[in-house]
Amino acid sequence: MSANTGTNNNVGYIGLGNIGKPSAQRLIGGAFHAHVYDVYAPAMEELIAAGATACESVAVLASVCEHIGICVRDDAQVEALLQGDGGIFANARPGTLVAVHSTVTQANLLAWSVQAAERGIDLIDAPITGGAHRAADGTLCYMVGGSEDQVARGTPVFETSAEKVVHAGPVGSGIALKLCNNFIQYTEFVAMAEATRLAHACGLSGDVLRDVGLSNGVVNEQMHMFVSGRNGLAGNCSEEDMEQIFGTMGRLGRKDLECALTTAEDKGVDMPTAQFICDRIENVFLAKDESRLPE
Numbered sequence: 001m002s003a004n005t006g007t008n009n010n011v012g013y014i015g016l017g018n019i020g021k022p023s024a025q026r027l028i029g030g031a032f033h034a035h036v037y038d039v040y041a042p043a044m045e046e047l048i049a050a051g052a053t054a055c056e057s058v059a060v061l062a063s064v065c066e067h068i069g070i071c072v073r074d075d076a077q078v079e080a081l082l083q084g085d086g087g088i089f090a091n092a093r094p095g096t097l098v099a100v101h102s103t104v105t106q107a108n109l110l111a112w113s114v115q116a117a118e119r120g121i122d123l124i125d126a127p128i129t130g131g132a133h134r135a136a137d138g139t140l141c142y143m144v145g146g147s148e149d150q151v152a153r154g155t156p157v158f159e160t161s162a163e164k165v166v167h168a169g170p171v172g173s174g175i176a177l178k179l180c181n182n183f184i185q186y187t188e189f190v191a192m193a194e195a196t197r198l199a200h201a202c203g204l205s206g207d208v209l210r211d212v213g214l215s216n217g218v219v220n221e222q223m224h225m226f227v228s229g230r231n232g233l234a235g236n237c238s239e240e241d242m243e244q245i246f247g248t249m250g251r252l253g254r255k256d257l258e259c260a261l262t263t264a265e266d267k268g269v270d271m272p273t274a275q276f277i278c279d280r281i282e283n284v285f286l287a288k289d290e291s292r293l294p295e
Contacts, residue, residue: 009033011157012065014058014081015102016043019128020071022135023101023161028052030160037061062091067157069126071101074255075108082112082123094120097153099144101128103182103256106172106263109145113171124150124171126158127178139163143181145174179260185222186253187277192223193284196231206231234287242286250285254278 009032013024016038024047027034034052036044037060044054055061058081062068068088070078078100082088088098098121100109109125116123124146134140141164144151151167158165168177199209206228213219234242257278264271 010035010065010067012037012055012061012068013071014038014061014068015071015073015077016040016047017071017073018132019135019140020069020101021047022132023069023071023128023140024052025050025136026138026160027157032157032160035061035065057086058088059086059091062088062096063093066093066096067154068092068096068098069101069157070098071128073252074102075104075259078102078104078112079108082115089115089119089121092119092121096121097150098123099126099154099157100124100175101126103127103178103259104175105259105266106175106179107266109175110172122146122150122153124154125174125178126154127175128162129178129181134163135161141166143168143174143177145169145171145176147171176263179256179263182253182256183260183271183274183277186257186281187273188220188223189226190277190280190284192219192227193230196227230285230287239286246285246287247282250282253281253285257281 011027011032012035013020013027014037016024016036021043024034024036028047028051034047035055036047036052037055037058038044044052048054070081072078072081080087084090092098098116100112100123113123124144126142126144128140128142130140138161140162142158142162143166144154144158145168146154147170155165166177168174196206196209199206206224210219210224214221230246233245237245257274261271261274261278264274
């Protein structure tokens, strides 16, 4: 595998998971030449067939791309991509824009941005929300932290998979916004799960709760779909099945909330509700919070 350097619009994408892969897919066939990398080589095969260039290493990708998107799981994985002789910092050219899409702590994001600037590289935060289906549809929302110039440089790339790009403020603002957004979302899931359990215990259907909640704005469709879908599966699945279907999402939820709590601690902000949600979010995804499910 080798990289193509014959275009002035080389864009790299690292991390081809549920959101990263469809986002990278949308870079293909337009104004950009997409270069992709994932530690799991088969993840690149569909993108290669569609016209992307697979890179054999992070170093190769970093050396030829002027914009690099990172969409991996957590702080440790981002750190590993940036640092070391084979990392982005050692191999990217000055002026390269690195956009971190991963949900990480603000403190680490800010530290990476400083380290990048020392090498003449621009590192900004550009976390995303919307899920895999909206990545495929090109309707994600990007929350970007950086200077006006940095955001302007990154926006044409973001817009290949976005319906909305929000400039949240300076570097670090995008990830702060993402952490706040995720906290609200997971809190909604927990509240909806418990409210639905109470409704069922009182002989009400979840659909009635949804109808009223949509009318007065208390419930959104995502909350209802999460709980109704989860309950429907839990009634027919073993614990092992539920772990396979929802386990990864529950662990990601806990990781995201831990990032919010770490950032809050750094800022001297007390978030007892976030801690409560963090402690139970995995069980909520697995429907282990339910003493009983509707028949």
